[in-house]
Every structure is written in C-alpha cells, then in structure tokens.
Amino acid sequence: MTQLENRTYDEIQIGDKADISHVVTERDLILFAEVSGDVNPVHLDEDFAATTPFKGRIAHGMFSGALISAAIACELPGPGTIYIGQEMSFLRPVRLGDEIRIELEIIEKLPKHRARIATRVFNQDGKQVVDGVATVMVPTDKVSVARPVLTKVSIG
C-alpha cells in the first residue's frame, strides 16, 4: 500500500477490526535493542538466553507494544490518530521466529472523539501473548497521505 488512509470517528463502529502479522527476526531484536537501549542478553545472546526460564531468545515485551502502536497509527484508525493511553499485559513470551498477529478491535466509542481499542497479540499456535486496551483520539477529518519512503537501515 502506497497510501495511508484513516477511518474517521464517524466511520468507525464498535466491532471494527484490523490486523497485521509479523515474523520476529534477529534483525528486529537487534534494532529494538539499539533504539530502546534494552541490551538485556535474554534478547541478544543465545547462550545466555538458554540458561533462563525461557530456554532461548525472546523478543522485548515492548516490541509487541511497538507493533500495536504501528497498527493503530497506520491501520485503525490510521493517520491523524492521537495516542492517549495503552494498557498491556504480557501473557506469554514471544520467541525469535514466532509469527505474531496483532489484532485491533474497536470496543467503545467515547465522547470527544475518543475510542477504546482492544489490542490483542497471538502467536502462530493461536495462543494469546499480549492482551490490552488502547485509548485514542480518533481523527474527525479524512486523511490520505503517501506512505513515506524509509531511510535505509543496515546492520552489521
């Protein structure tokens, strides 16, 4: 998709859904460590991670948060949305190589163009790994903007 288009407050309805899927790669873990500063070896060092209760490398919990926020900003409601709050419960680890699905569902329309969105993440086995709710201010004006071309990022 070369355009980012939003859904306005008048357009959204309770029960509206959107979802994105993502396979967690080593590149994700390296970039998230770089941008967050969370260099915990459970995410970066396979030998160390094998000694933890997780028995292997896991994604940063807040990486799921980053994907949730991207789904809200780009898909539902999309551009022009103002993020007011997010609650998240990290239910299960997300492992390197997992294919996770971020599912959004409008669960409440509030006054002042606000809405509450269920933000759920599942792994490839259908097990829920993150539960949560976002509160946002939904755009009142239709926005359609060109998806920016990202600056190239290289690793190694």
Next chain:
Amino acid sequence: MTQLENRTYDEIQIGDKADISHVVTERDLILFAEVSGDVNPVHLDEDFAATTPFKGRIAHGMFSGALISAAIACELPGPGTIYIGQEMSFLRPVRLGDEIRIELEIIEKLPKHRARIATRVFNQDGKQVVDGVATVMVPTDKVSVARPVLTKVSIG
C-alpha cells in the same frame, strides 16, 4: 557501565528510584519507524508534521514505552526481571530534540516476588509527558552479566 546488575526482590524497597535521560534524535525516529513499522509522517516528514496540531515532528508515543522498558530491564530491577504489564498515559507530545528523563520508583511490593513500579517521563522543562505503572516479577537471584556489545546499526 560494562556490567548489568540487578536488584533482587529482597533488596528492593518502596521508594527506590532509578532514572535515565535521553535526547530524542532523528536517528531515534527513523529506527523506531523501521522496527515498529509505524511510518506515520508526523514522525518522519517535517513539512507534513508542520501542518498537524503538533506543528512539528514528534516521537512515537511508544518510543517512550521502549525507553521505560529498557530502564526496567537494565536498571531497576535489572536483568532477570520478567515484564508482566504496563499502563501508560501519553500526556504531552515528545518533540525531536527534547531531552527526556525516565524515572522509575518502586511503589508496591506484592506477593510472589512481584512489584509495581511508577514509570514517569518528563521533558527538559520538567513537564510530565508520560505517566504509568509497570508490573514486574522481580528476580530472586543476584544477576551480574556483561553488557552485550551491540551489532552496528547504520542509517542512510
């Protein structure tokens, strides 16, 4: 610091604090867009951002979440902490060039080695930009691990 060292459940006390500071750079916004997939132009395109209510580029809200999670994972309680949940309210925008301070404070010790940590973010004017609470499982064993050397990440 070349070692990451934690504080155990027995060591932490209500009122214990830690903080990290960070100047928000264009590199942060590019990397966060890359790793999250949130390519919203309010973070990436100065001309577009000037037309929004923010009148300029702002950081992704969840970038503050990423810094909070890093402070928990690396500082208080540090390595071995298991992230259970996070609530965040985004109170004010964080702008490109802002120097933000992430402040953690242990506010409650719970059974089963759990704790609640206030997670507050302030800008250089002392205004609070994020409020929130993390719930974590605090390590029972002392951990001191070498801070991993990060893979080089280049932009452009």
